[in-house]
Structure formats: C-alpha cells, structure tokens
Amino acid sequence: MPHDHSAFTPHDHAACAAGAMAMAEGRLALAGQRLTPVRRCALQILLHSPRALGAYEVLERLVAEGFANQPPVAYRALEFLEDQGLVHRIRRLNAFTACMHMGQAHAPAFLICRACHAVAEAPAVEVQTALTTAAAELGFVVERSTIEALGLCPACHDTPQAVA
Amino acid sequence: MPHDHSAFTPHDHAACAAGAMAMAEGRLALAGQRLTPVRRCALQILLHSPRALGAYEVLERLVAEGFANQPPVAYRALEFLEDQGLVHRIRRLNAFTACMHMGQAHAPAFLICRACHAVAEAPAVEVQTALTTAAAELGFVVERSTIEALGLCPACHDTPQAVA
C-alpha cells in the first residue's frame, strides 16, 4: 500500500499508526528482534504524535504509562527503534519521529517547517545517489547519511503571517 | 584559486589557513560585519584543527588565549561565524569546522569518517538540487539544509584494521 500523502497532507492518522505498528511487528519478527513493552510503547507514542518529539518528551509519556522516570529508559528504546529503522532521528531538532515508509528500503530526507514545526519524510533516492556519487569522487564510502532541510511547508508558505 | 584537494588529501594546512583567514576578512568587510578578537581567534582555532571541534573544545583554546571561560563566549563566536558562512556546524558530531571553500557559494555536504573522525567538505550542488526538487514535490520550500554522511574515508577504507 503505497503512500501518496506526506506529513503535510491531512490523512487518517490513527489508521496510519495502526498499520505502521503492524508492519513494525512483522519486520522485527523477521529480524529476530523483540518488541518489548517499552519499545512498543515508545513507538506508539511517536506514531501518534503529529510532530517530532525529544527524548525527554517521549520519556514523560512513557512515565505516564508506568515506566520508570529515567533517561536511559527512553534513550534505549529510541536507539533500538532507530537501529531497526522504525524511528528516525532529526538531528536539527534533537528529536525523534516514527518512520512513515516502513515498507520501502529508504534513507529519507526530512523536511522541517520552521513555522509550524511539522516534519515530513520525503523520498530521497535521488538525493542519496547524488550524495554517494559526490562522496565517491573523494574516495569516501557512505554508510549512513543525514539529510535534513529547514524551510516552509505548503501551508505555512501560503500563510504570510509567520513567514519571513 | 580553486581547491583540488579535500580534507582527505594532504596539503599545506598552514598556508591554507592563512588564505582562508584573508578571505574571511574580505567577506566580512563586504558584509559590514566585524571580525572581533574572539571571533578571529575562534576562526583561527578551527582553521588550524585537523578535525571538527566541539564548542567546549573551542572554548578551552579560547581560554588558553586569555578569553573568559564561559560557554557563551564560544557559542556566540561560533554562531556568528556560522551565520557568516565561515564555519559549518556538523550536527552529527555536535561540532564545528572551518569552511574550506570560502570563495564559492555553497551549501556543502560533509563526509565524516567513523574510523579516524576526519571531516571533509564535499561540493554538493547536485545533492542540493536533488533535495530541493524532492522537497518541491511536496510543496516544501527549502531554505537551509544539513547534509552529512557517515562512512569511511579513503585512508581508513584501505586499512582494514579499524574497519567493520
């Protein structure tokens, strides 16, 4: 089921989250990894958030679900989910967001709206290719990459108030 | 004077740094900005470092030159230099590196070697174009971007010890 929407276009978030959770379970099973309670809960939290969350925000919500109020609780779950490709880290925001394209192999680009702080995951195969190529010209072998853009999302761009 | 080397290829670092400092002065003069002692010193520090430095590392060295031992001293200088395009921030490392291509208009990609921690600035016009295009397809307007790759530099790639 391909997605024809981005985080910038409205969609059925709940259904989307449920589907993503199911995919996550599948992927982890295949990889022989365990979706323990904290991990599952952390993923839920991110899936249901409209924006990227900092580790301490995730922690707060984990605490609300009964987990211990200690940073490693959140960081460990988030690190795990990121390693499994279920969650992405937005470095510019020191924040985490659930992966929205779990089916596809991907190393996406993130578009961060500086006005409304929405974060969208954009397909970025061409960007990756260009980066790998540019790196290769210096003899560098790319293993992982971070591609983030700061700017204005469609909605905020059309609303001149917060712009500029 | 175009550069045909990257941070991965050996070169006359001192001469390079001196040239860069001269260019920096020129650019700031044109922009009507002041290269105050702290700013100059911070830039020198980064220009003479083979690797990216954290803000507190820069601070240490500023202190050694007689400046106050307070974080804002370093952060303010670094922020200024970054705004002027003389220094780049490597988000993956929470570190800063002097710009190596001051002449050219650029929003470069950074190649970070996970073995020796060297950081190279790669020309990335194509990458930028690809990113802007991908963003445009979602109606997003890119203003600034962060493009970083983690991997192995030529030297470390050919030295199987630290690899894998």
Add this chain to the structure above:
DNA sequence: AATAGTTATGTTATAGTATAACAGGAACTG
C-alpha cells in the same frame, strides 16, 4: 566631542541532551 543608538562582551545561572556503569531479572539455548 557629546549624544543616542546599536552591537558586542562579561557574567551568572540554568536548561536541555545524552551516556557510563553496574545490578538484577527475563528469555532463549543447549
């Protein structure tokens, strides 16, 4: 050169982000 406006620095304090390290428990493996 005095004034007012702006920009930069000194300084104190604190907020925010992330990890090390070790102890105990749960789940798989033979």
Add this chain to the structure above:
DNA sequence: CAGTTCCTGTTATACTATAACATAACTATT
C-alpha cells in the same frame, strides 16, 4: 536447569546549549 544473552532498573554524571541582565565598545549624527 545451567549457561548465556539480552533487556530493564537505577544511580550518577557528562556533555551541550541558552536565557537574562549588566557593562563596555563602536557608529553615526549633531
């Protein structure tokens, strides 16, 4: 059911970054 590995609980601390306000330095204009 013993050994192993992986996960969690917990304490403590390290690292990164900024707010806020006071003072000083520069700039432009009288």
